[in-house]
Amino acid sequence: MSQEATRKPPVRLVLGLLFGVGAFYMLVMSMMDGGTYFLTVDEAVASEAASSDRPIRVKGNVMPGTYQHEEGSTIHRFDIQGGAEKMSVYFDGPIPDVFAEGREVIAEGKLGADGVLMATELTAKCPSKYEGGIPDHQREAMGMDEKTGAPPTGAGY
């Protein structure tokens, strides 16, 4: 084995390893660079990550009296609060049925320069586990809220 190795440099092995290491490096980089941060409102306001161009997922409570919606349009505006901080949210799309002022919501989107979260997805937490929300996305469809924990039954395996 070693004889062979001395006779012929393992070019393929070296190239293969180099390629593998390079691909792994790119993968780790893309993991650090991509994806969606999970943040609370205070974290989102404080963190630099939020002001960069990446999507964030912010969890907070809808502040009473801030919800604005015009009948017949799909645009919704409201403020969410978490800790001492608050944040305005703009959302164009189907609002979950269980959405209500005072409830906890998770808004996902990018933070605009004006500090308004341009949400592309909105999830409201169900007040109790048997009053499930309306799916506006797959996860939510299954009522998989971590906190309220509507226990998912087995999908079979």
Next chain:
Amino acid sequence: MNGTLTTHSIGSFLLHAGIVVGAFAALASIVGRWRSDGRLMLAGERAGYALSGMMITASLLLVNAFVTHDYANKYVQRYSDNNMPWYYLIASFWGGQAGSLMFWSFVLGICTAIVIWQNREKNRDILPTVIAVLMIVQIFFLSLMVLEANPFATFRITETATNGRGLEPLLQNPAMTFHPPSILSGYVWWTVPFAFAVAALVHKRLDDGWIRTTRGYAVVSWAFLSIGNLFGGMWAYQELGWGGFWGWDPVENASLMPWFTATAYLHSVMIQERRGMLKVWNIALVMVTYFLTVFGTFLTRSGLIDSVHTFAQSDIGGYFMVALTVLAVGMIGGVVWRVRDGSLKSDGRVASLFSREGVFLLNNLVLLGCVGVVMFGTLGEKISAYFWQETKYTAPWFNTWMVPGGLALLVLMGIGPLIPWRKTTWKSFRANLLVPLVVAALGTAAIYFTDAYHLKEHVAATNVPFGEVPLGRLPLVAELKGVYALIGFFGVFFVMYTLIVEFVAGARVRARSTGESYFRALGRLPLKNKRRYGGYLTHLGFGALFLGFIGTGLKTEVDMVFNAVGESRVVEDTQLTFKGIERTENREYIQWDAVFDAHVVDADGQVGAYLGELRPARRNYTGANVRMSRVTTEKDEIMRPTGNVYLALISFRPGFNTAEIMAHFNPMIIWMYIGGGLLLLGVVFALWPEPQPYPVFAAARRRRRKSGEAPAGAEQPGLARQRVD
């Protein structure tokens, strides 16, 4: 009451006894093999059959309990009710943890019986070890049932419930009836190649014998995994109302990972059969695939990662952790042991990347890369929380990696048939490649210039931010749209063309050499080389599936509000006219339909043919069976060759006849169905048994039968029957 109690006690007894019988079978096989005691080995085989019978019986008992609404059984009470039709009652069998474990044992029992039967006259020297491995796996699942989740557990109260809690409405869907058993069967079926790999390692039988024996099982497992994943996607598409079929959910990923490694194996194994190379690689792929099936089960059950369908809190994650550790250590140890003693030495090496084996090797590398990406993305939530900021990896992140990976596989799939084994020159390779490339380019150009699916707009909008990215970031944000959709179309045309040429040219050669008519030759051709043409049919299926994938990238999505009856809105080439809200009710749910008339409409707004009525709906389930979501969205769609118009009702006000709907135009969905069908057809072709695989034995059997002797196995047990090679 007494009668039902007996049924449950029989079921529980079978589980307990199964452990004993399994342990006996394993021990008898191992000791018998070790002491070359034929009778002991035969006892092991018989015990294996017995265990299979016991598992099948136990499963039938459970099905019977469901069908007869035997609510003394906790599991039956939890997952079914009086209103369910018989097919969902049977599907409830695997609706929860305990039952899916039972189903696992059931399939493994069937596998075990088939393996013992098929190898009654061959592989005699490694069969005992194979049986031992199968038994140990069986014991593991039986122990889980006995210790943590017994499907035959009964209520300890005298009053039996008169109704059950029912199956989750979201799961009452035909695709969901098939999805879990397909995936599970895929997982279980792979136990056989794994068991043979272990036996081959132990007994140093590392030629391609075990590979040929288990190829069928590997293909069946792969087919189950493929179909299972397709059904899973179909369920998501139909039931979840978000218009897509793959969301890179952790549990979906869990069943995709073994699919990738199994696919890699089915290709690389051909190199070993043909050229005697890649022995370590192949055995490692079998092991890794098995590891991933167990890992997938662990991921699904442990609740480690939040998912759409993790089980209710369960305690069996720990058992799987132990099993995974044992597997990992054992697998690495076993392979290293045989690598070091030189018995896995390759007969040669891949001479050139310009060869069939070179293409297979690249395909393997891409597939393994896909596994790595999916693995890291699935566990990313935990990894990122540990090392930096908790981050969720969703579809865009996965797509960035998987879209280029998928396109690479697609192109390799086209190149494969064009390139011969061993070696080819660049010149002949170029000559083979030229016409398919030109055809694919012409097809792509035609699609682009006719602006199908607004491709021009999509391509113009592709964002490839080469200049501004930080070091290390992938210079692409890939979704299967824009330029990537175009590459996808190119790849599909390329693959389709090369494969069709394979069929046409093969038929021409056959017609010439046999004197058959051309069409007869085309029909007979796949029958003469089933494995090869079965593979090609499967590839055609994948080409078709890819059109469906491209469709998801090119889809349009409009959120629209209708404020009065008679209002019209347009989605893509379809005009929707609102006709009002209708309410229906039955004992399970109250349903509101938003009713629309759909007409074709052209670019100038000219309304054409009537397409039909669409009734997206919302259901409010009133029963006790709801655990996930009381209110469900029932989509409605019209399927057309170009694409589907898919409506989901978001909200409505019955009194005022207003409705908000999410309208999707999902291009080329029909190709998903065509692709799935072709894929299955290819598998059936590849597996269709040759008339007489072992003519010698068949002849011997016929002689024996004619002379009225007892069947094989009765007269000379064990080693004496060993096949003389």
